[in-house]
Amino acid sequence: MWHQQEIRLAPRKRGFHLITHDIEAALPELSGIRIGMLQLFIQHTSASLTINENADPTVRQDFEAWFNRAVREDEPYYRHTLEGSDDLPAHIKASLLGHCVMVPITNGRLNIGTWQGIYLGEHRDHGGSRRLLATLQGEAY
Numbered sequence: 001m002w003h004q005q006e007i008r009l010a011p012r013k014r015g016f017h018l019i020t021h022d023i024e025a026a027l028p029e030l031s032g033i034r035i036g037m038l039q040l041f042i043q044h045t046s047a048s049l050t051i052n053e054n055a056d057p058t059v060r061q062d063f064e065a066w067f068n069r070a071v072r073e074d075e076p077y078y079r080h081t082l083e084g085s086d087d088l089p090a091h092i093k094a095s096l097l098g099h100c101v102m103v104p105i106t107n108g109r110l111n112i113g114t115w116q117g118i119y120l121g122e123h124r125d126h127g128g129s130r131r132l133l134a135t136l137q138g139e140a141y
């Protein structure tokens with residue numbers, strides 16, 4: 001069984017956001033898969049996807065603080081500056097974190113760890129809505 005669809009995420013402020021429940025709500029087809037995989041691919045170059053801590057929101061705050069310190073805005077050697085001081089750093093952060101995640105599906109549910117969640121890394125001050133392409137592959141019940 002294969003299923004593919006676009007998921008639109010509402011605009012979010014700059015930072016790291018848990019989107020696990022958004023994904024599950026957008027994909028009722030998950031419940032029909034006994035064993036399989038979900039691939040999420042973000043169709044943007046200034047936002048990213050990753051999996052990490054889902055319980056303590058300070059982890060997401062610390063991620064944002066670390067990435068902002070590691071990839072600073074307004075560096076004098078940046079040449080790609082026409083779209084704002086946050087644009088090139090957003091591209092770098094997105095490349096460091098990645099554009100897709102794979103999550104196993106077991107008995108109709110995402111098989112992630114107890115303390116894991118899917119993050120959207122929004123790296124722009126005004127990134128707007130984000131499009132994800134979700135591809136489900138698996139054995140149906």
